[in-house]
Amino acid sequence: MxxxxxxxxxxxxxxxxxxxxxxxxxxxxxxxxxxxxxxxxxxxxxxxxxxxxxxxxxxxxxxxxxxxxxxxxxxxxxxxxxxxxxxxxxxxxxxxxxxxxxxxxxxxxxxxxxxxxxxxxxxxxxxxxxxxxxxxxxxxxxxxxxxxxxxxxxxxxxxxxxxxxxxxxxxxxxxxxxxxxxxxxxxxxxxxxxxxxxxxxxxxxxxxxxxxxxxxxxxxxxxxxxxxxxxxxxxxxxxxxxxxxxxxxxxxxxxxxxxxxxxxxxxxxxxxxxxxxxxxxxxxxxxxxxxxxxxxxxxxxxxxxxxxxxxxxxxxxxxxxxxxxxxxxxxxxxxxxxxxxxxxxxxxxxxxxxxxxxxFTHVGQWPGDDSPERYRSQGFAVRDSRWLLSGLELFDMAADPGEQTNLFEHHPAEVTRLLSAYGSWWNRLSSTLRQPVRYVIGDPHQPLVRLTAADWWPSRERPGAASAVSLASQTAIRAQLQALTDGAAVAETAGLWKLRVASPGHYRVSLAPLPAEANPSEHSKIGQLKAGRVHLRSGNRELQMDLRQGTTAVTLNLDLAAGELDLEAWFSGQSADQRILGASFAEIQRLGERKRPELELDIHTIPKK
Known part of the structure; x- marks a missing residue:
């Protein structure tokens, strides 16, 4: 902006x-x-x-x-x-x-x-x-x-x-x-x-x-x-x-x-x-x-x-x-x-x-918390008017537009020139690659902010859990919830949202496995949570609340300070093997001034062990 x-x-x-x-x-x-x-x-x-x-x-x-x-x-x-x-x-x-x-x-x-x-x-x-x-x-x-x-x-x-x-x-x-x-x-x-x-x-x-x-x-x-x-x-x-x-x-x-x-x-x-x-x-x-x-x-x-x-x-x-x-x-x-x-x-x-x-081309899409430096030599290409260096393959595009003949070993000077240019390009921008862009909550431009599993960065609660890529489609979320309903084993899913709180205050956070606009029959068939607990974590503080059987959404009110906020939400008790279920949908809205000015979340926060 x-x-x-x-x-x-x-x-x-x-x-x-x-x-x-x-x-x-x-x-x-x-x-x-x-x-x-x-x-x-x-x-x-x-x-x-x-x-x-x-x-x-x-x-x-x-x-x-x-x-x-x-x-x-x-x-x-x-x-x-x-x-x-x-x-x-x-x-x-x-x-x-x-x-x-x-x-x-x-x-x-x-x-x-x-x-x-x-x-x-x-x-x-x-x-x-x-x-x-x-x-x-x-x-x-x-x-x-x-x-x-x-x-x-x-x-x-x-x-x-x-x-x-x-x-x-x-x-x-x-x-x-x-x-x-x-x-x-x-x-x-x-x-x-x-x-x-x-x-x-x-x-x-x-x-x-x-x-x-x-x-x-x-x-x-x-x-x-x-x-x-x-x-x-x-x-x-x-x-x-x-x-x-x-x-x-x-x-x-x-x-x-x-x-x-x-x-x-x-x-x-x-x-x-x-x-x-x-x-x-x-x-x-x-x-x-x-x-x-x-x-x-x-x-x-x-x-x-x-x-x-x-x-x-x-x-x-x-x-x-x-x-x-x-x-x-x-x-x-x-x-x-x-x-x-x-x-x-x-x-x-x-x-x-x-x-x-x-x-310069790079496919990106490395795992969110990995160092981009590990991927600088994967999925890249450098082009000029004649040559294409794609990884460790060199092609003369004027003579070979179909990339059939690898000339990497035949033109070492061109390889060196293109690799050197690529290295300089990567070094110029690499310092910015891990700086997240954060959605803002508590700003009057958008009083109610909706978040989804597709916005997740990798989980800190369960680092090995399936995250945003595996839940990027509604079809994938339906399949996951249907499997849970049927009692089948499903992959653990979790992730966190990287946010910025514009104004300190009292906030309402609504969490659900399905969004509010899903039709009632779908909420009834695959959107009901089992008895368990809902967890909301930021840093070393965590808010928990009991879940009743059949709940389709849960709302938590809490105080938030202004500044950067890494927020993670999940449901426990949803599978027999105690795997957690990340909250795929959230809505966050500022309600007013803080209720407890000195607390980061609220009186029920539980320090992480």
Whole structure:
């Protein structure tokens, strides 16, 4: 979150530069898990994507745009212009998918310069203050929760058909298939903007073709009849459907007479989730190899950007922040030091695209309390215009784009050069990798904070317990609770939330195995706790309370001091072998001033033995 004084300064400088210019609108469309090979224009023999192909031909195509290996990281790169590790993101969950509040984001900068800003679709970078999209520069918000529909941080029971979406006023259920719903909402928002003189930035972040692979009804049949198997058939059907919907969106821009002064950017969040046809590249999503990170990317601004232009220089989502700011004549924040390049002069025909460049990739996602240093030599890659060093393999990408011939032993000078650059890069940012980004409780911007198991850092109570990754989906939580209900053995689960208490006071903490919005039958079938105890621990202090048989949620009131708080909650007595059950859902709200000013929790705290 940018400081108000910084926003004021950015606004003043930007307005001075823009007095004589009609600033362009920006429509940024991001898809999820659609790699470079998942377009018919890329040569895919199974897909037909005419609208995306036309968009690609009508503008500038970045044929070697290198994303992060996963979508959460790429989203951080797009919005911050910084490598995801620099801005705080090193995982898709586990409290490590949050951008540091002090890092300025593209929507903040554009909004400060007078743009109306909106996000529709997938945010994936935090569900509580100060990390929600409305905290980070978006004036209008309509999103699902977490990293995908049906994940733990999402509205419970959400699905691809008739999805629930959250705006600043709360959750609302929509009607239709998710892609159609999101694009229709984007069309309505654009229609509302068309009569205004204010420029806009719309970030349409579609959740498809991400798992679960649930295509619109009957659309996968042609692919299955052609011999493809599931889930590839549904994956391809989702892509063809999103192509149709993006065609509708571009037609709406034309109808509203907005196309001529709107920069349209299209890209995906990473390489393809499937290797059924991957343009001859090695690797898929999650890999630092070309197939895991090369994304489709193009941009169009009629009359300003060259049409049918293919740029084979290395580019990156990191470039979007400085490039879009440059195209919109918006000043970057004072002292900004991002990792992206401003490509606006090249796009506008005033300069050449840079040829000499190096990009660094690391898959991240190491266990939360492990030292990142242990993983510096795992899952990394370094690229320049010719070479790709992927671990201990070296490839000449000009001659061998499929990464078939390892030249590691044949070009020691290149290996040394690339490894040295990687080592210097890692050393520059390694000191920040273990600094957590904390959700804030007790702040008026979000009086009631909801936390989930997907936000857990590793447990201190039970260090070996399964944590956030194993409970990142609602399906996993249902399976765990059903097994407990049936008396089956289940893995122990536990974790802690890293928080910051904004204001000292008396707080209410509600804990449950299922969220409040789960339907009553589900609460009754798998959400009832057995007789036992609930535990709430911070540091060496612990609050305990008895659980009655059949309880579905428990509420504890306690005093909290201002400052950093590592909070862990769990239920005991839920399994015959005394394994603990972490509280997968929590709600925390400040009720007022402290009841006992000198106590950290309350009179019933029990020192840890």
């Amino acid at each position: 940018v400081h108000p004084l910084r926003l004021l300064a950015m606004t003043w400088f930007a307005s001075a530069a823009l007095q004589a210019a009609a600033r362009p609108n920006v429509l940024l469309v991001l898809t999820d898990d659609q790699g470079y090979g998942n377009l018919s224009a890329s040569g895919n023999p199974q897909l037909c994507t005419p609208n995306l192909d036309r968009l690609r031909a009508a503008g500038t195509d970045f044929s070697r745009c290198i994303a992060a290996p996963g979508g959460t990281a790429t989203r951080a790169e797009i919005l911050s212009g910084q490598h995801e590790f620099r801005c705080g993101v090193s995982h898709r969950v586990a409290g490590r998918n949050l951008i540091r509040p002090e890092v300025p984001l593209l929507p903040e900068v554009l909004r400060a310069a007078g743009y109306r800003t909106a996000i529709i679709g997938k945010w994936d970078l935090g569900e509580a203050f100060p990390c929600r999209p409305e905290d980070r520069g978006f004036e209008d918000v309509l999103v699902h929760g977490g990293g995908g529909i049906g994940q733990t941080q999402d509205y419970w029971g959400n699905g691809y058909v008739d999805p629930w979406l959250r705006s600043q006023s709360g959750w609302q259920q929509t009607t239709g298939y998710c892609t159609q719903v999101l694009v229709n909402e984007a069309k309505h928002w654009l229609a509302a903007r068309s009569a205004e003189k204010q420029p806009f930035f719309l970030y349409l972040a579609l959740n498809v073709p991400h798992a679960p692979y649930e295509a619109p009804a009957a659309t996968a049949e042609p692919f299955l009849k052609a011999g493809l198997r599931e889930p590839t058939g549904s994956f391809y059907a989702m892509i063809e459907d999103l192509d149709t919907r993006i065609g509708d969106l571009l037609a709406e821009l034309d109808r509203l007479d907005l196309s001529s002064n709107t920069i349209v950017v299209f890209l995906s969040a990473n390489g393809s989730a499937f290797g059924a046809w991957n343009a001859g590249m090695r690797g898929i999503k999650g890999s630092p190899d070309e197939g895991g990170v090369r994304m489709p990317a193009c941009c169009r601004w009629p009359g300003k950007f060259g049409a049918k232009r293919v740029v084979d220089s290395l580019t990156s989502p990191l470039d979007l922040f400085p490039t879009l700011a440059g195209c919109c004549a918006v000043a970057l924040p004072s002292g900004w030091s991002g990792d992206g390049l401003d490509l606006s002069p090249a796009l506008l025909g005033q300069a050449d695209f840079p040829r000499q460049r190096m990009l």
